[in-house]
Amino acid sequence: MTNEHRSGPVRSTAAREAILDATSRLFHNQGYDRLTIEGIAKEAGVGKQTIYRWWPSRGALIGECLAEGRLVPVDFEVPDTGELLSDVESWLRSVLSILDAPEGGVLLRSLVAAATEDAGVGQHLGQSLGVEEHLGSRLRAGIRAGQLPETAPVQEIGRAILGAIIVEALGREARDPESVVRLARFLFSR
Known part of the structure; x- marks a missing residue:
């Protein structure tokens, strides 16, 4: 008897989606500090071993959610109107x-905490905000x-610029998002 028609791959896809959905939901509701593999497994209706089969840590799981746009769903493209400073400011205001x-x-603070556990989260954060692809492309233009x-x-x-955004997010008292815009103005003034 052949196993070609087993439902394994379908179940694997469904389990993966359930895990990523549960992670995203719990991350938004509880934050990174209270997020556990056990809690994710329970929410997704899978065993912990299923999660660890695909992701070595909760940080790696957060990184994948971030890379797939499940945590920061907005597309942060940088416009190209021909005015570099104006375009960067427009992008910054979207991100801020x-x-x-x-x-x-x-x-954002939870994502920074996750990045301390898994360096991939920090990389995915920059990608999600469009720093590498969109901002870099606009700067090269x-x-x-x-x-x-x-x-x-x-x-x-x-x-x-990403560092300034993160530092601004970490400052819980007197936040001044305009400070990041002022930094950009300084960097691009000629």
Whole structure:
């Protein structure tokens, strides 16, 4: 008898989706600190071993949710109107709107906590916010257009801006999202 028509792959796909959905839901409801593999397994209706078969840690699981747009679902593309500073400011205001949304700061702080456990989360965070792809692409277009020097360190500029966004999110008292915009204005003023 052949196993070609087994429901294993279908169940695996369904289990994977249930796990990612449960992780996203619990992450948003409880934050990273209270998120456990046991809780995810219970919420998803699977065993812990099923989760560990695909992900080595809760940080890796968060990283995948982030990479799939389950935690930060907005697409943060950088416009290209020909005005580099204006385009970067527009992108920054979109990203900073996360902090202004209900629970936005908590979400970002939880993602930073997850990144301390799994470096992939930090990488996925930058990708989700469009730092590597969209901002980097727009900065390279700015170099080609003569709006930035040819030697402008595109990757480092993106990381500096992402770092400023994260530091702003970590500051729980007097938040000033405009400080990140002022940083961008300084970086791109000529």
